[in-house]
Every structure is written in C-alpha cells, then in structure tokens.
Amino acid sequence: MPEHDVLIIGAGLAGQRAALAAAEKGASVGIMSKVHPVRSHSVAAAGGINAAISVDDDWHSHAYDTVKGSDFLGDQDAIEVMCSEAPAEVMHLEHIGVTFHRNDKGEMDLRAFGGASMKRTAYVADITGQALLHVLYEQLMKHHETVARYEEWFTTSLLRDEEGRCAGAIARDVRSGRMEAFTAKNVILACGGAGQAYKPTTNGLIVTGDGIAMAYRAGAPLMDMEMVQYHPTCLVETGILITEGARGEGAHLLNANGERFMEKSAPNKMELASRDVVSRAEQIEINEGRGVGPDGAGIYLDVTVVPRKRTLEALREIVNLGKDFAGVDITREPIMIRPGQHYIMGGVKTDIEGRTPIEGLYAAGEVACVSVHGGNRLGANSLLDTLIFGRRSGEHAAARAAGIPMPTVNANAQLREDSTQLEAIIGRSRDGRRVSEIKSELGETMNKQVAVFRDEEGLQNALETIGRLKEEAGKAWIDDRGTVFNQDVLGALELGYMVDCAEATVVAALERKESRGAQFRTDFPERNDAEWLKHIEISLNADDRASGPQVSYSPVTITQWQPEERKY
C-alpha cells in the first residue's frame, strides 16, 4: 500500500504547484490524476494571470478590484493573501521558465482584463494556462525522484481514520483496472470544478466535480455553490471559449443594431466590466430581440478593431479557434458568441492555508472555495488562485506531516466497498437509462434553469429533475465489461459526482433570495446586504447522507473594504 506525507488528487496547476511546494519542504509526495497531468483543464486557461507587478501598481488596488468583482462576497483576508503574494509567485514562474510575453524593454508585458483598474495581466500569447501547466510539469519531471506520479489513476473515495481525519484515498489504475488504497498524512484535493454538470460548458469532458463530491460525501461543507460563472464570449454552437484577452486587447461587443450595448450597463469599463455584468447585458440583448444570428441567440464579438499584427501575435489561438470551430476569420469579420457556463466560484470550504474543516484534508484551485472569488471571479484571477493556494496547501500540509505519524487506517473495508460498487455498475442489467442520456438531461436542465437569470419556479423544477436523475443515475447501465481503460464505468461514477454538485448548486441558489454576483434572481432583483451578506454552506451528514443537503451560513470576512454600490 503506497504511503505519502502528502497525497495530491488532481494534477492541474493547483495540484502540481502543491506537489512542488510540499516536496521542497521535504515531504514525501504523491500526485494522482485521472488523466495525464498536461491534459488537466488548467491547460485551457488562455488570457493570463493577474499580479500587481507594474511599478505603478499596488496589490491593494488588485485586492480592491477583486473584492468589488466578487460583489463583496469574497473573504477579504484571503483576497489580501492572494493579491499580496501574487507578484512573487509570478516572478517565480518566470524564473522556472514560463515564456511570458515581453514589452520593448524586455520586461514582462501586461494586458488589460475585465474588472481591473489597470493593466495587470501577465500572459503568454493566449496560451497562458498551457504554458504554466507545461512548465510546472517540466519541474515535476525534474523532481521525478522526490514526487511520485500516479498518472491515469481515478480516485473513487477518500479514506478517513477512526477519529474522522482524512487518511488517504482509494483509487483505480485506469490502465489496469486495479484498485488500490493510498495512505497519507494529508490529502490535498486539486481536481477542479464541475462544469460538465452544465451543457454546453467551456469546460473539458474531465471536469466532473470529483473532488467536490468526494469531500461533500465525506462531510465537508461546500460554500458559495450558487455562484456559477457564465463567461461572456463562448462560441454559439459548441460553447468553446473565446478568451477575455480579446476584449482586453480592445475588441467590441455589438448587438443586431451594431450598437456597443455595454454603454448602458457599464459606461466606464464597457466591454471590460466584470464577467457577470457583461454576461447579463448580453443575455438582456438576446432576450429582448436584439441578438444576432439565425435564432437571434448570439452577440457579435468584433476583434477587427484590434490591429491585425497584434491579433496574430497575442491572440493566435482564438484566430485558429474562429477558423476551425466557427469558420470565421476574426481578423476580418466579427464572430458570434454568447454567455456560457465557465467556472464555479463555489467549492469545498477552506481557510487561507487550504485546510477544510476535515482534519488532514486540504483543497486548492477550482475545487475549493477560500473564498477569493465570492459572487464573481475576475478574469485571470483563477490561475493565480490555483498557484497561490496550491503552494500554501502544499507547504502547510508538508509542515503538518512533519509533526505526526503515518495514520493507521484499515482501508480494506472501503477498498472492498468501492470495488464492489464498480463491479455492480459493470454488472447492471439494461432496464434503466444510459449514463450519457442522464448526463445530457442534467446539463440541459442546469443550463436552462440555473443560468444567468434564475427564479424560484425554475430552480424548484431543476431540483425536482435532479432528484429524479439522481435515482436514475443509481441504476444507469453501461456497455464496457472490461478492466483495461474501462472509461465507461468511470463515466458512471463521474455522473454521480456531477449530480451531487448540481444538487448543492440548486439548493444554494434557492436559498439565496437576492441578486449578487453571478446569482441573479428575477424574483429578487436587488442585492440585499442586510440579510444576505453571508456565505451559504451546504453539507451532508456523512453518517446519514439520506437526510439530504443541510444549509447553514457563515459570515463574510471584511478587513478594509465596506460593501458599496457596484458600478463599472
């Protein structure tokens, strides 16, 4: 049975950064991912990473922008940590090899991004996430003697000892089908969000809420789950993301009348208001009949106003995306986009060291809710979040490991339970529905009822549908009877994870009877600080999961910025 001081589940930016940080502190580290690390969805982050590195900038300004972006739901102590540590982190990344774009003086160049009061986003063309992820993986290859990599291992559950502490995990080697128990003094969840609970979504097919659901089932509270970000610029048909960097470089948004409609809702920042504001403005244009395209369901993003050389150099990826996935040359003509599910601000509740309320269990990146994003995340703050809190989790877990013995946990019962469950799925008779059908209905329901605009009736409908889908998921059947790369059976487990995440999201959205950040309730259209300036937490009783999601509240931490009216 493999043993590690720190076992990291997920190998995107947060996981890899955590692994490197923990190893540097001398801990024995294992990092596990259901895909090869460079396939992790961090790879798709395009635009850049925020840090107040310019001599004219100040991290306080970055922090204020983030607080305002969060619609004052973000915890300000955590935001201060993230923004004040950002410059050193970005320099560290530069030193280990990230090929950040330079200005004419040879210094790192910065681009404008939504919700930011100045140019603060460092970038590598529009493949920033890919560049960061591949450079961190270079470092993992460099440190291959101190960091054990379990690539293509799927985690089925978390292990807990008799005192309730997290003591490892059960996982399946995707390649051989072998089940294995991993003992660890600490587990860091770093396995991303749950975007696949929506259809369409910008997120990859692997983003299925595994970590959120596993922690939730183990009794860890989920926080801010109602806050689901719709990105303003996704391709109409496939939901593929067009980076905010496009608007950062000066691109316009136009309705069917050719108007820059952002004038109405954000006269100062225009297209560079925060994402919730821009997505809502677009949805209003579409709903009120000023959309473009055959069904009037789109908005034009006009990149032709950006100098062509600059577009080809700094937005190369989306030039190709436009050509390959929409048949449009964005340097010559506008492209049709619309808001699409992109990110979940919520996740497993943690403190600023990445600790969840379960001892020995940490979380970092999109799986976690620290909460630095509150009601709405600013563009280019997600990469920063993964790296800062990935590093902090790794360091803290390594320090904790140094002071405690390896947990003694009898993993056999759990190992057997998980193996039996997988075998049961493989052996199911074909009298229910296919996994793919249920997943599709879940995604469409979420995208219809739990989207940019929400109301009581729609959310209740969604909750009912999810309840039914949960039951159906428990009986869903698959085709693959094998053990080697049985992706089919893993898909059934992922469906279970997604349904749990969706349920928590809807329960939280029903609970919050106000409009703040990404949550806009048409039946409660105003922000209501008196009653709702607080986090909503959703949890399961680990010993009595059948009693369903429980709602509780926790206060928002305010250090220096009192809530005020939010205008862009």
Add this chain to the structure above:
Amino acid sequence: MAEVHDRPPEQFTLKMRRYDPESGEAPYWDQHTIELEPHRSVLEAILQARDRFDGSIGIRCSCRQAICGSCGIRVNGEPALACHTHLDAAKRSAKDGVIEIEPMGNMPVLKDLIVDMDAVHWKKIQRVTPWLLPKQPVPEREYIVSKESMVDVTQTMGCIQCGACVSDCLAMEVDPGFIGPAALAKAYRFVGDPRDDQQFERLNDLAQDPQGIFDCTHCFKCVQACPKDVNPMGQIMRLRRIATGDHHIVDKNNGERHEATMVGLIRNYGLLHEAEMIPRSYGGNSWFAKFTPAAGKELLASLPVIVRGLMSGKFNPKIAIFGHKIPKQDLKAVQAIYDKIESRPERYELNLYIVGEDEAPEPVAASTEGSNS
C-alpha cells in the same frame, strides 16, 4: 459573415479499428453511422457513437478545442487530433466515403484508440532535460530578454504533446531510438530560450547522440502532422544550425560534415555530386578525402548500395565520377543564391509566430454597420 452553423446534419459512417487487450483476439474493424453537421469534429462523431451505440469505445479526450492534446488518432491513415478534424474534410479524404479511424502509430496500442505514450513519447521528452537550467544569478525580478526571443520560443511552447508527429515520424519507424520530432522541438524551447545557461551543452549532447538531431531525415511528415504549427522539423533544423553555425560543434556522427559537404557540393556543381558525398562527409571537404581511412571504410560499407544504384540505372559511372553538369547560366544562378544568403549579416530564422507588419486595413471597416447582415 460565414454562417457555418446553418448547415443541416448529415450522416457519416465511421470505420474504427478496435482492440480489446483482454479478449485475446486481434484488432478488428467496427462500423457506426452517426448524424452531425458536416463542420463538427471527428471527435464529436466518435463520442456520439460511444454515447448512443457502444460505451466501450476507448479514446482519450477532454477539451474538444485542440489544446489538451488528448485525442491524437489517425484519420484515413493520417495523424490528426480528432477534435480538430472536420467531418466533411474527413469524408472528402476517405475511401468510399467511409471515415477510417485508427490509433496513432509508433506507439503500442493499449485499447482501441488509446496508445502508450509513456513508453515512447514521454520517455523521449524526459531524454532532452526538459526543464530550464537558468542563468545565474537569478534576478530579483524577471529576466530582461527580447520580446522576439520569447515569442520565438512560444512557438514550441505551443506544443500540446499530442503525439501526432511521433505517430508518423518515418525516421522513428526505422530507428525507434530516434529522439524524434516532439522531444527535439521541446529541446529547442530551451536552446532558444535566452534565460537558459546550457545552450552549448544541450546542443553538444543532441549532436553527439547518434539518435539525436542528425538522425532526422528531413521528410516533413511532422510538419504536416502538427495541429499547432509547432513545425518540429523546422526546430530540428534550427538546432542543427545553432549547433554547427554558432557553436561549431563537429559531431562524431559526421552530421555536421555531411551537411557542410552537401552545401559545398551544390555550390560547386549546382546539383548533388553523389560520389563525393560519402568520402567528403567522412574525410573532409576535399577531393583527396576518399583516401582517408574513415572514408574508405564507409565507402566499402556502402558498396552494396552503390552497386544497386548502378544496376537500377539511378546513376551511371560517368556521372558518378565526374558529377552532374548543368548549364553555366543555371550554375551561376545557384551560386547567386548562395552569395545572397551568405552576405546577410545575420541568419534568417523562419518562425510562424512572428508575423510581418500590419497589412493595409481590409474593407471591413463597416464592422459596426455591417454586422447585422
């Protein structure tokens, strides 16, 4: 604007090579007909077949937008990313209109379309010391380097490790130990990075390795295969030019001498003088080279090839001894090209990421008014 999404769904037939390692059976062909709009991707077609007909179809995939690099396969015999290949294009290049889907080559198949990238691709990546060896002292802030140098290495940074180039590398087919296009492109990412401290050491290592930069046969397959314009062969050629031109590395594989000989012979004769290639590559660039022991030995070893060439009429004894003759005017034109290139103060390096100045604006200025059309 081009409203590609107006096109109605059509039927497409996929013929997939399947392999179940647990069955004890050989690979077999499996066929499914799906319905999608013609500009949708081959990946979406495979996923539709998996969702509707057979959940056991094995393929790695995630992002659906050509950035995660998971879904490298072969479509109609050519390496490609499934998510980056349109169905209509795939149908056009298919025999009998049936789109043929296979796993990538040069790597062992684990199941269906899933290959063992660790055993080949990642092992080769690990071979090139794939991390920055930074110049010391590390500055307090960022390294100050030129904008062009960072844009330049971003081309190889853009490699998504999909394996398409590895799949169809002809040199690797013959010599599985060849470091190969992806790993050598990765090597350029450090060699071209002005922050790296080990440019000479890296190049010397790759030049002296008999399966290194001089093992590439210049076939362009990887350039064609790459879905991200990384231009792996171009990067290999740049590694060679920096190794030989800037560092004057003379490798024990005779790669440098072979290249110098070829360039020199064409300058002198306008065409390749085949009979002089081997002696000069091994014995130095002179007519007397053929009498050096190393060249003699190599000539002797190459006798069967030479005989075969003579027998098949690929060349005759006269050309072999005196070389090709081309008209004087043509020779002058060839030499003029040499003079022009050699008179440049700096070497030109072609990089697709560095583009020219802004072109004159096209008549799309009506974007605001014209967008509601």
